[in-house]
Each structure stands twice: as C-alpha cells, then as structure tokens.
Amino acid sequence: MNFIFSKSLRPPFPCVIAVGVIIVFSVSQQSAVADEAADFFEQRIRPLLIEKCIECHGPTKQENEIRFDRRADVLEGKAGEVPLINLATPDESRMLKVLHYTDGDTQMPPSGKLDDEHVAYVREWITHGAVWPESADLEGEAKRRAERWREHWAFIPPVMPDLSAVPENENPIDHFVKVRLAAKNLTLSPPASPKVLVRRLSYALLGLPPELSDIAAADAANANGTLATWKTEFIDRLLTSPHFGERWGRYWLDISRYADTKGYLFQEDREYPDAWRFREWVIKALNDDMPYDEFLKRQLSADRMPGSDDPAQLAAMGYLTLGRRFLNNPHDIIDDRIDVVTRGMLGLTATCARCHDHKFDPIPT
Incomplete structure (x- = not known):
C-alpha cells in the first residue's frame, strides 16, 4: 500500500x-x-x-x-x-x-x-x-545572621601558628612557603644575587632605583661574608628615608580616593582646596611609624581625640571629607563615606546593603 x-x-x-x-x-x-x-x-x-x-x-x-x-x-x-x-x-x-x-x-x-x-x-x-x-x-534571621558573622573569615580572630618546627636561622614566612611548595612538589628559587636583592629592596620600599654605591657595597659585603648584616642595615636605612612614606602612602591614598582635582568641570573650581594636607599627613604618619590603630582612629575621629586643636592632626579626617560631592546630594555623600570606611578599613563592600541585604557577606539593609 x-x-x-x-x-x-x-x-x-x-x-x-x-x-x-x-x-x-x-x-x-x-x-x-x-x-x-x-x-x-x-x-x-x-x-x-x-x-x-x-x-x-x-x-x-x-x-x-x-x-x-x-x-x-x-x-x-x-x-x-x-x-x-x-x-x-x-x-x-x-x-x-x-x-x-x-x-x-x-x-x-x-x-x-x-x-x-x-x-x-x-x-x-x-x-x-x-x-x-x-x-x-x-x-530566625537574627540567629542565622549571627552565625554567618561568626563564620565570616574577616571576623575570625587570627591565631598565632605553631613555630616550634621552624629552625632558628630560618624566617617563619619562608618555612610556610616551603611547606606549600612541597605540597606541590616545588622548590624555592635560588637566592637572589646582591645586585638583584638591592634592586628589589629599593623599588619595594622607596619606589626608586638603587644607588650604584649601594650595589657596590652589597657586592663587597657578599665577598667578605657580611651580606646578612649589611642587608639589615640597608633595610633600616631605606625605612628611615622620607621616600618610604611617599611610596607606601600612595597605596593608602588610592584607598581613600585621594585627588587634588575634581576631574572635568567647567563651571566650578576644579581644585580640592587643602587636599594636599591629608596627603602630607599620611606620608608623615608612615614615616613616623604611627601605630596602625591610631592611624585609623585619627582618620575617623581626629576631632574627638587628644590633640584635636592641632590643625596638622585634623588633616587626618580628609579620609572622610575627600571624595565626590554628588551635586551636593547628602544621601550619596554619606553612602560614599560609608563605602570608603567599610572597604578601606574592613575589607567589606557594604554599599550593596544600601538597597538590599548583601548577596554574599552577612550585611543587612
């Protein structure tokens, strides 16, 4: 069919x-x-x-x-x-x-x-x-939120590791690095030459190339077996340089959204008057080896701390007062300040909670 x-x-x-x-x-x-x-x-x-x-x-x-x-x-x-x-x-x-x-x-x-x-x-x-x-x-949200806070990595108090297995002549950091390398069947790279060591230290601490005299001194110390002592003295000298605060202050100034100008503006002043005072305060604080807790407290409440009548210390509050003005919208200005404090000092992005509970961190609205 x-x-x-x-x-x-x-x-x-x-x-x-x-x-x-x-x-x-x-x-x-x-x-x-x-x-x-x-x-x-x-x-x-x-x-x-x-x-x-x-x-x-x-x-x-x-x-x-x-x-x-x-x-x-x-x-x-x-x-x-x-x-x-x-x-x-x-x-x-x-x-x-x-x-x-x-x-x-x-x-x-x-x-x-x-x-x-x-x-x-x-x-x-x-x-x-x-x-x-x-x-x-x-x-039960309050209970669950409390549990999440306790489990959040940023709020777990650091615990001093057991260093009993670390040889006296070895830096504890090197010990932990070796343990992780061994787990991956890897080994440490060969020690850096005196020239490379001086270059790394100078760029890391000052952001500047080393002096030729320092390279020559490192080679001489290596030749007579005193490189370790010379290295310690060299690091101490770099740490006392005024360029140290300039180099490492740059990182904190980025976090604090520091700028000397407001960007592309046509009908108002582009400059942030006296913004440089905060920059100089940060540099000086690092060069003076100010304790970190005091470093943070002064940027939040210098006007409520001892020495509040000192204009040089009040400059620390530029951490809060610098930043965009959002056409003078007070809500956005406050939100920006909350953001710079939580991200810069806590490592948390809390701005999500302005409109809703944070999607990842235990931060409510």
Whole structure:
C-alpha cells in the first residue's frame, strides 16, 4: 500500500515553531515580572518593614499577636480578626487603613504616620500580589545572621601558628612557603644575587632605583661574608628615608580616593582646596611609624581625640571629607563615606546593603 502525502497533510512545523516561540517569550516575560516584583519588595517594602515594624512585630516580640517577618502571618493577621492584606480588593486591606490612620482602633506606626510615598509603595506591593521572595523570610534571621558573622573569615580572630618546627636561622614566612611548595612538589628559587636583592629592596620600599654605591657595597659585603648584616642595615636605612612614606602612602591614598582635582568641570573650581594636607599627613604618619590603630582612629575621629586643636592632626579626617560631592546630594555623600570606611578599613563592600541585604557577606539593609 502506498501512502501519498499532500501538502495539506504535512506536519505544520512553522506553526509548532511559532507556538514554541510564544511559550518561551511568555515564560521569559513572566520571569521578568517576577524578578521585578521581588526587586520591588527588596528595595521598597523590606527596608520599611525592618525599620518600622519588625522591632515590635518580629521573631522576638509580637505585639497584639501580629508578625511582619513571615508572609503567611502578614496575609493572615491575628487569629479571629480581619486579615492584614486583602489581595482581592487591595484598598480594603486593614494594613493600608492602619497606615492611612483611618482604622478606628489602630494607627501604625505609633511614632508617626508614614509619608504618602511609603504608603503608596505598600499599596502597589499589595496590588501586585504582595510578592515576598522566599529568601526574605525574617524568622530566625537574627540567629542565622549571627552565625554567618561568626563564620565570616574577616571576623575570625587570627591565631598565632605553631613555630616550634621552624629552625632558628630560618624566617617563619619562608618555612610556610616551603611547606606549600612541597605540597606541590616545588622548590624555592635560588637566592637572589646582591645586585638583584638591592634592586628589589629599593623599588619595594622607596619606589626608586638603587644607588650604584649601594650595589657596590652589597657586592663587597657578599665577598667578605657580611651580606646578612649589611642587608639589615640597608633595610633600616631605606625605612628611615622620607621616600618610604611617599611610596607606601600612595597605596593608602588610592584607598581613600585621594585627588587634588575634581576631574572635568567647567563651571566650578576644579581644585580640592587643602587636599594636599591629608596627603602630607599620611606620608608623615608612615614615616613616623604611627601605630596602625591610631592611624585609623585619627582618620575617623581626629576631632574627638587628644590633640584635636592641632590643625596638622585634623588633616587626618580628609579620609572622610575627600571624595565626590554628588551635586551636593547628602544621601550619596554619606553612602560614599560609608563605602570608603567599610572597604578601606574592613575589607567589606557594604554599599550593596544600601538597597538590599548583601548577596554574599552577612550585611543587612
């Protein structure tokens, strides 16, 4: 038996493809809408709940048996009473009436009515289904956050390693390097020649090439067997050079977003008046071997420390006051200062928490 397929009986592949494209597009659109709703909760609703509600209606305290740390509790409200949120008719939600101060029995927050903008955020959130990402449930968050803090590498106190196996004539750092190299079946490179050693030390500590006389002195010390003593004296001499503070201060000035000018400007002064005073303070602090804890404290609170009447010490606060002005937007200026302190002094990028909980580090909004 022969089967003859006419054009009208051929499988409708173009239609199948078209339907598939429509389905994929629809799913991607739904995913985008869901992501947008989740972002709205994280940026507008969650910070509001944390700031205005959680203290009295959270995991540790539930006034009037109401909680705002779990979506189910927000939807249901207190047992036997009208639910806080009405997804069918959002404007009838008791939560909105309480925020509008139109509920006869309760007005929240009791410290003062929210501004219209924040109430509008809540209404928009309810209107779009009161989306509450699973990761946003706050029950037990304080405990989990504390655990994450304890486990975070930056907050684990350093422990002095056991140095009993280190030979007296060997630097402990070399010992640990050798252990790691041995694990990889590697060995140390040959010792540097006196010329290379002098060059490395000079560039590392001063950022400048060595003097020819220093290279000659290193060769002579190596020839008569006193290179180790000469090297120690040479390092001490480099550390007392004023160029040492200039070299290593440059790294801290980068962290503190130091600049003498404001970049490309046309209608205002491009200079940062007196910015150089902070630069000179950093250089002097390093050359004077200022203790690191004092180095940090003075940059944060020199105006509250002994010697606060000394203009030279007040210059340390350039760490906070330098930086962009963001068209004099105070919120952005404060955010920039939080950023320079947390990144520069703690090694943490806390700026993510301006809008939402940090994605990686245990830093809340």
